[in-house]
Amino acid sequence: MDGDYASPEADREMTRLWRTWRTVFEMLQDRGYEVTDEEVQLPLDDFRRLYSNELGFPDRTKMKISARPTEAMKEKYTPPKTTRNPDPQPECGTIFVEFCKESSGVGTKQVRNFIHTTDENNFHTGVFITQTPISPSAIRLLSSVPGRICEHFQEQDLLVNITRHELVPKHVLLSADEKTRLLQRYRLKESQLPRIQMSDPVARYLGLRRGQVVKIIRKSETAGRYASYRWVI
Secondary structure: OOHHHOOHHHHHHHHHHHHHHHHHHHHHHHHOEOOOHHHHOOOHHHHHHHHEOOOOOEOHHHOEEEEOEOHHHHHHOOOOOOOOOOOOOOOOOOEEEEEOOOOOOOOHHHHHHHHHHHHHOOOOEEEEEEOOOOOHHHHHHHOOOOOOEEEEEEHHHHOOOHHHOOOOOEEEEOOHHHHHHHHHHHOOOHHHOOEEOOOOHHHHHHOOOOOOEEEEEEEEOOOEEEEEEEEEO
């Protein structure tokens, strides 16, 4: 659909969704998945051409994304070698993102369909993006899928990339080996570290998991930069 012939309402909705789409690709890139700069920087006109219907409104049924982890991400998500596990495998895999077409009343039916797609295609992680909040029972269903990590965002959550804001410090996930060395260096138990909730907006953006440690780098007028660490709970 040519944007010149779309209604103002359709154009507004496409522009709004394009911003969310762009943040999703930035999120995948920041987590460590294989996405290209062209995908991250997709122009609005190209997005409109690819993902609008005949009336110029978004066609969310076309908006499905999958991405594989980079080698750097695999390394970061590989547990340390142990006697019992001398060849540990990365605890990450292909991610799948789906935009729900329903504009309201999203519940367990839609979530079950999403989980089925994620499971049937053996995706390690699934991200379900809706236009409106989902029911409490649907949220519980998403968080109880055996062998899969399923996340939920609303489109409005991703309109702006919060990690690009000047007041948000840089968060860097430590690998399992880096976490071990950090605790050994300071002779700490992980429970002695300051904490960050999995529900924290930046933790959700980065897909942080319980038990991981994230390095937070802040600017300092005296030291230039300084780092602190948070344990994910």
